[in-house]
Amino acid sequence: MKFSKYNFVFENILPNSKRSVIYNSRTGALAVLESKNHLQLLDFVDNRTLIEDLDFKESLYHCGYLVDDDFDELQQIKLDLLSQRHDKSIMNLTITDIYPLPKHCFCQADHCNSWCIDSLGNVYKCLSDIGIENRKVATLSDFLIQNTPLFHSYMLYDATEDPVCRTCKYLPICMGGCPYFRIHSNRSCDYRKYNLEEYLAGCAKALFAKVT
Numbered sequence: 001m002k003f004s005k006y007n008f009v010f011e012n013i014l015p016n017s018k019r020s021v022i023y024n025s026r027t028g029a030l031a032v033l034e035s036k037n038h039l040q041l042l043d044f045v046d047n048r049t050l051i052e053d054l055d056f057k058e059s060l061y062h063c064g065y066l067v068d069d070d071f072d073e074l075q076q077i078k079l080d081l082l083s084q085r086h087d088k089s090i091m092n093l094t095i096t097d098i099y100p101l102p103k104h105c106f107c108q109a110d111h112c113n114s115w116c117i118d119s120l121g122n123v124y125k126c127l128s129d130i131g132i133e134n135r136k137v138a139t140l141s142d143f144l145i146q147n148t149p150l151f152h153s154y155m156l157y158d159a160t161e162d163p164v165c166r167t168c169k170y171l172p173i174c175m176g177g178c179p180y181f182r183i184h185s186n187r188s189c190d191y192r193k194y195n196l197e198e199y200l201a202g203c204a205k206a207l208f209a210k211v212t
């Protein structure tokens with residue numbers, strides 16, 4: 001087994017506690033670790049020392065903190081992206097929970113099941129494109145894709161192939177950031193990149209308060 005490359009371990013973020021917090025962006029799992037378990041985990045990561053507490057090891061595996069040696073996490077993220085992007089049974093909502101769960105498309109703009117329609121029946125992929133004539137991708141009357149380059153820019157982007165994003169630990173919860181900004185200006189990393197530790201510390205404190 002190996003340590004997931006999407007693990008984030010935070011030490012000293014819980015007040016008056018030696019416990020640490022571990023989060024995995026590919027599975028969304030969040031846990032508070034007792035210091036003895038944290039030490040076991042560190043020993044495994046640094047020295048490949050076997051984790052003797054089998055219940056602890058099983059929990060780590062179950063939550064995705066540990067994965068099989070031959071498991072390619074990036075390929076799994078790619079598979080999830082491609083299968084879910086074209087799954088017509090999924091409604092991709094633009095208003096999501098604040099908690100950083102893994103996502104497969106960034107928003108409605110890069111999901112096959114989501115469209116924006118203006119009062120004239122023009123169809124767009126992104127809310128920010130509404131009203132801009134050359135950014136409509138179809139009309140309701142025939143629903144034939146008219147602006148193929150723009151449509152493809154939204155729908156064919158694969159963050160797992162992006163040279164920067166594919167090595168980023170935030171990839172599962174960001175998937176390349178806002179498509180509109182990516183296409184029309186610059187890469188726009190998800191805001192969680194800048195406040196993940198602070199936010200998860202708050203979640204961990206709330207969780208911890210419930211069980212103590």
Ligand code: SF4
Nearest residue numbers: 165168174176177189
């Ligand atoms: S857009 Fe930024 S935060 Fe998101 S996956 Fe790419 S590099 Fe990471």
